[in-house]
Each structure stands twice: as structure tokens, then as C-alpha cells.
Amino acid sequence: MVDQARIDRFKSMTEADPQNELGFMSLGRAYVEGQMYKEAIPVLMRALQLKSGLSPAYVLLAEAQRGVGDPEGAVNTLTRGYRVAHDQGDLMPRNQMADMLKELGSPIPETKQAELTPELVSAGNIQCRRCGRIGPKMKDRPFSGALGEQIHASICGPCFQLWIREGTKVINELRLNLTEASAQEIYDQHMMTFLGLN
Numbered sequence: 293m294v295d296q297a298r299i300d301r302f303k304s305m306t307e308a309d310p311q312n313e314l315g316f317m318s319l320g321r322a323y324v325e326g327q328m329y330k331e332a333i334p335v336l337m338r339a340l341q342l343k344s345g346l347s348p349a350y351v352l353l354a355e356a357q358r359g360v361g362d363p364e365g366a367v368n369t370l371t372r373g374y375r376v377a378h379d380q381g382d383l384m385p386r387n388q389m390a391d392m393l394k395e396l397g398s399p400i401p402e403t404k405q406a407e408l409t410p411e412l413v414s415a416g417n418i419q420c421r422r423c424g425r426i427g428p429k430m431k432d433r434p435f436s437g438a439l440g441e442q443i444h445a446s447i448c449g450p451c452f453q454l455w456i457r458e459g460t461k462v463i464n465e466l467r468l469n470l471t472e473a474s475a476q477e478i479y480d481q482h483m484m485t486f487l488g489l490n
């Protein structure tokens with residue numbers, strides 16, 4: 293479904309601040325969700341030009357390229373994006389890109405997987421959902437509620453620290469007022485995506 297209000301909102305954001313990579317990625321996401329693939333492609337390319345490490349933007353760009361009937365372009369984007377996501381420990385976009393490469397009949401670059409043994413689990417370790425690395429659980433829940441619980445059970449400390457930095461950027465760049473429910477929803481959505489929890 294085309295969400296014109298969201299498209300307009302992010303469009304004026306990118307016009308006001310042409311260096312705002314999250315604005316471009318959000319606009320690209322709104323286009324992809326509205327199946328406006330032709331419009332999405334240049335916007336997502338711009339986001340990646342501004343920040344080549346923006347893993348979720350590769351997924352969206354490949355979806356748009358597939359949508360306009362350019363599977364070769366999609367494979368190129370996914371192959372590049374898979375490596376970026378792997379190097380940064382962005383597990384969820386990495387896995388999404390692996391699935392898309394499979395669907396397109398293309399090989400997935402090979403990488404090593406760490407293994408969580410029962411001994412490591414009983415010593416209080418988790419395998420982080422975001423980076424795939426094995427490490428100790430955080431001492432406490434980062435905040436109360438079910439989402440805080442879920443993060444405590446599945447996300448490593450260093451990844452949550454990365455989110456705190458990224459979350460501040462999300463608030464500033466997308467001008468979120470967290471006293472509004474709609475802004476809180478956008479913020480939580482970014483957090484879930486960043487941490488690989490959705």
C-alpha cells in the first residue's frame with residue numbers, strides 16, 4: 293500500500309537535508325512498501341553513497357531492482373551487501389540477503405559460524421541475534437517490559453551499546469518526539485531492525 297503521508301514526510305526531510313542517509317533509506321523503504329520500485333532505486337543508491345555500511349539499504353535496493361525486473365542488478369547489490377553486513381556483524385540483513393541470493397539462484401559468499409555449546413550456555417553466555425558472536429549476557433535488562441526482556445535474552449552488550457549511539461542518531465535525524473506514540477513506534481521499529489529482532 294502506498295503511504296503518501298510517509299513518503300511526503302521523508303521526501304521533504306531529504307530535500308531539507310541532502311546528507312541525511314537515514315532519511316533517504318526511510319524514503320526508499322516507503323517506496324518499496326508501496327511497490328514504487330522505480331522511485332525507490334535512486335533514493336536507496338543515494339543512501340548507500342552517503343553511508344556504504346547501511347546494511348538494510350542493500351536489502352531494500354535489491355528488492356526494488358527485483359521489482360523492476362533487474363535480477364542481475366539485485367544479485368550485484370546482494371553480493372556486495374552480504375559482505376558488508378557480515379563484516380559488521382549485521383546478522384539479520386545478512387541472512388535476508390542470503391535468502392534472496394538463494395531465491396535468485398546465486399551463490400552465497402562462505403563465512404564461518406560460531407557454535408554455542410551447552411557448557412557456554414550454562415556459563416551464562418548467549419549467541420547474539422545481531423552479530424552472531426558468542427559472549428556473556430548483559431548484567432541487567434536494558435529497560436523494563438517485554439522488549440527489554442527479549443533484548444537481555446538475545447543481544448550482547450557491545451551490540452546494545454552500538455544501538456544506543458545509533459538510536460540517538462535516529463531520534464535526531466528523523467526528528468522524533470518520543471512523547472508521541474507514532475514516534476515511539478518508529479523508534480522501536482528501528483531498534484528491532486538494528487538488533488535483528490524482527
Ligand SMILES: [Zn+2]
Nearest residue numbers: 420423448451
Ligand atoms: Zn552482538
